[in-house]
Amino acid sequence: DVKVTQSSRYLVKRTGEKVFLECVQDMDHENMFWYRQDPGLGLRLIYFSYDVKMKEKGDIPEGYSVSREKKERFSLILESASTNQTSMYLCASSSQGQNIQYFGAGTRLSVL
């Protein structure tokens, strides 16, 4: 089975802090994705990556950056957290040429 692991289920941070959300997949997938989920809005794509050190902006990249130094790991970085970044963050991965994205359990981030 595909396993996508997000390091934290719940995080509480203060405004202005630098926040790292970590995601690891164990299926040697080329593609990795970060989404945020807000009530009534569904999931929205923040960033994705095709390969190590590659990154592409999604629909809502403002206020976020990403890092992919190893194939299995994709990090989402909030340089200076703000209250409007309080949300559920979901990581996903997929294989090149496959359509299905597999998701982690999510990280619920609260910024106070």
Next chain:
Amino acid sequence: AQKITQTQPGMFVQEKEAVTLDCTYDTSDPSYGLFWYKQPSSGEMIFLIYQGSYDQQNATEGRYSLNFQKARKSANLVISASQLGDSAMYFCAMREFGGGADGLTFGKGTHLIIQP
């Protein structure tokens, strides 16, 4: 304009009844894929079923089937013989293959509650 529209914010269904969750989509790309995911209260998004735009037959996976009506741009999920464990949020999503981006575009979801 929304690319994925799910018109049912919530649904209550009796156990063992069949359920249809509505999804319409909007794209000018002739090559695309449609997905349904289930999200229980635990939070994890679980892949249910996939339909490609060129697939001739409707996709089926166990109790799940996708009623694909291409001309109407509709991709409804049908759950046969619903169970209490089917209670969850359900999301319809689309990927357009011509645009180069691999991300999925999601609808806002339908909250399904199965009643005993």
